[in-house]
Amino acid sequence: MENTADMSPENFAPAPLSPPPPADPTPETTADTTAAPFAPRTDLSHLSRHADAIRAELSKVIVGQRDLAELLLTALLADGHVLLEGVPGVAKTLTAKLLARTLSVPFSRLQFTPDLMPSDVLGTAIFRPQKGEFEFRPGPIFASVVLIDEINRAPAKTQSALFEVMEERQVTQDGTRYPVPTPFVVLATQNPIEQEGTYRLPEAQLDRFLFKLHVGYPTVEEEIAILEGHHAGFGGAPLEAVQAVVSAEDLRQLREQVQCQHVEPKLLEYIARLVGQTRAHQGLYLGASPRASLALLNGAKALAALRGRDFVTPEDIQYLAPVVLRHRIQLTPEREMEGSTPDDVVKQILQQIEVPR
Amino acid sequence: MNCSRPTFAFAPVSATAVIGLLLLAAPAGAGPGPQLPQPPLLPPADTTVAHSDTRLVPLPTDTATPARLRPPAAGRLAALARRPEFRYVEPEIHSSSDSAWTRFWRELLRWLTALFSGPTYESRGRYVVYALFAAAFGYVGLRLLRLDITGLFGRRARAVPLPYETLSEDIHRIDFDQELIRAEQAGNYRLAVRLGYLLALRHLTERHLIRWQPDKTNHDYLRELAGTRWAAGFRSLTRQFEYVWYGELPLSAAQYPALREDRQEFIRRLSGKLSAVS
Structure with missing residues (x-):
């Protein structure tokens, strides 16, 4: 069995580290980096x-x-x-x-x-x-x-x-x-x-x-x-x-560093409303747990950092909502028979909640 | 020419002999089998009886008392009919306390029962059944083909027919001039930047450059403006708004005028586009 072979010491040994390349000057594709003093x-x-x-x-x-x-x-x-x-x-x-x-x-x-x-x-x-x-x-x-x-x-x-x-x-x-x-x-x-x-x-x-x-x-x-x-x-x-x-x-x-990302309070409410809506949606048999809210928050903070921002925007939350929620919700048998997918329901929920602005 | 028909001469026979002959004749006529000698044609029974020694005894006259019909007492019959075990059709019990909703369903059920039974079904009801089947087949077909034919019946549904949880603000109803002055005078530049951004969105919506929907993000609008001359200006405004509003970047009184000028310039250019079009 492969798992027993993986328990060998060499399998646990960390690989040697190579130096990272220099930073990319354009970390976020949509950001306008010329708009000083916003950085x-x-x-x-x-x-x-x-x-x-x-x-x-x-x-x-x-x-x-x-x-x-x-x-x-x-x-x-x-x-x-x-x-x-x-x-x-x-x-x-x-x-x-x-x-x-x-x-x-x-x-x-x-x-x-x-x-x-x-x-x-x-x-x-x-x-x-x-x-x-x-x-x-x-x-x-x-x-x-x-x-x-x-x-x-x-x-x-x-x-x-x-x-x-x-x-x-x-x-x-x-x-x-x-x-x-x-x-x-x-x-x-x-x-x-x-x-x-x-x-x-x-x-x-x-x-x-x-x-x-x-x-x-x-x-x-x-x-x-x-x-x-x-x-x-x-x-x-x-x-x-x-x-x-x-x-x-x-x-x-x-x-x-990711944990220190800034999140505006209205965005916390936005996350809570998105996840809460999965518990009230008629097409769902099982809604998402509070752990899903935490996952959405932590994921959005990390994504914002990868996009070169130190704060979260609704864009980050909407981008991650399907990948965070799709495995945490269960469709009702009727929705499954209709051919719906969890992603369809998440998309519908995103359309129902107003983006805080 | 002797045209007389042959005659049969019958010798007197006993009843036992007749029965014996009948028993012999029965298997021969019942099915195929060995050909037995055919018996002579039997004379009519009365002739036989007349020639037998049996004495005819006439039936005695029926002198018994004729049957007398005895109908059940009407009261007793009605009492039995009232008993539940003899009641085969449940009578409809209408109570004066029935609600309008109950009466409606009762009348509807009665109408449907009448429609789908008896002569009414032949005249009208069956066409209703045909129509229902046709509609069901049509619906299943449309679902399988995933066709949306709602556009055939007037205007198409709006892009966002779903009810929103909250629609805290309608950018088309905000008095931006007054609100902006109030925010700037209070030194709330963060709010002023937000109001200015919403004002820019309203101008873009009124000029049909974007489609305002509360579930859209700022980058959705940026994508709608991609390739237009307004994209760069709106991207700059979006960046300012996101850093100030979502990022809660502190904004001083010295920094705000530059942001206000950007916004006003963007809206002036939009207004120029409007006057050029009109």
Whole structure:
């Protein structure tokens, strides 16, 4: 099993760090940087430089998927876990692996299978005859970046093993708490639920993912670029081309900076109203939890920082609302039969709430 | 020429012999089988009886008392009919305390029952059924094809028919001149920048350069203005508004006049466009 192989020490070793490139002078495409004296009060150049470095490393291998890379970075800065969903073959796992490689932090990978047990993920206590006592042997979850591939191929029993560690960043075994390293990010991939051999993830677990990102097919031009790269011999060892550009300490500082982003009180109310509307919507069987409001807030702060602002705008909130809410809401059977999707409902809710201005 | 018909001479036979002959004749006529010798044609029964020794005994005259019809007592019958176990049709019980809504549904049900039963169904009701089926098929077809035909019946629905949670402000009803003077005099430059931005949005809306909708963000309007000569000016105003309003950037009395001048210049240019068009 792959998860046991990932528990080897070399799998946990952080990659060597390479210096980030200089900052991009135009961090936000829509911003008019000439309009002095309006500029961020906090220095975001450090964050911008590292974000550009990660983008550059990812673009060495990944063709297109700019929005996906942007949202992965957002989740990384917002200290959240990400669920990547897409049909087989659209580079979900590759993207997650590459993102992990850009960080100089311990990494592990778990391949979820139907026979996986919770102890295979969390670790287990083994008896040491020499000491005459039990000793906890940590599982592959004890890493900073954990890639869980095909997470919905394991049954609910194994999924529930992730509840505590994803939310509280710790594992409790035999009454003892074992904290996981900081930072701790779970990047999980899954095939759509309609695929053979997949289970629906429990709502409690879905709620613990900051974003659920859909990985779609590339465009024709992007696919041609993929083929050209592969034909030129680049497809042989793509991971080798990607270097670690952000350390754990860098990431901690960037996250602190994101937490200091300014949010106008009316925007807090806007977030609360958006999420509250999911609980009153007639087309929804299950609305979003307050954790969704927090996810939307933290995500918007990180996105604003990536866009070169030290404050959040409604644009940030609207941009993130689908990826934050789509996996936290459940449609009524009637809406499902009509062919509606959670994204349709989120879009409808966004149209119903006035943008604070 | 002897044209006399052959005659049969019958010897007196007993009833037992007749029955025996009948039993022999029955299987022969019932189905195919070995051909048995055909018996002679039997004479009529009375002839046979007349020739037998059996004595005819006439039936005695029916002298019994004829049956007398005894109808149930009307009172008893009515009492039985009133009992629930003998009542096959529930009578409609109309109470004077029924609400208008109850009476409406009762009358509607009665009308529908009459429409879909008896001669009324033949004359009108069946056409109603045909129409309902046609409408149902049409609806299913439109849903499958995802067609919106509401535009055929007059004006199309507005882009935002949904009720908003709150519509705190209508930019078309704000007295901007008065509100701006009040904010500037109070030194509330943040509010003044906001009001100035809303005023610019109103001008753009009135000139049909953007479509005002409360759910749109500032960048939605920027996208609507993309490629026009107003895009750069509005982008600058948007940036100022976002930093001052959402970012709560402190704005001094010395900084505000430059922002006011930008806004007024943008609106002056828009007004010039209006006069040029008119």
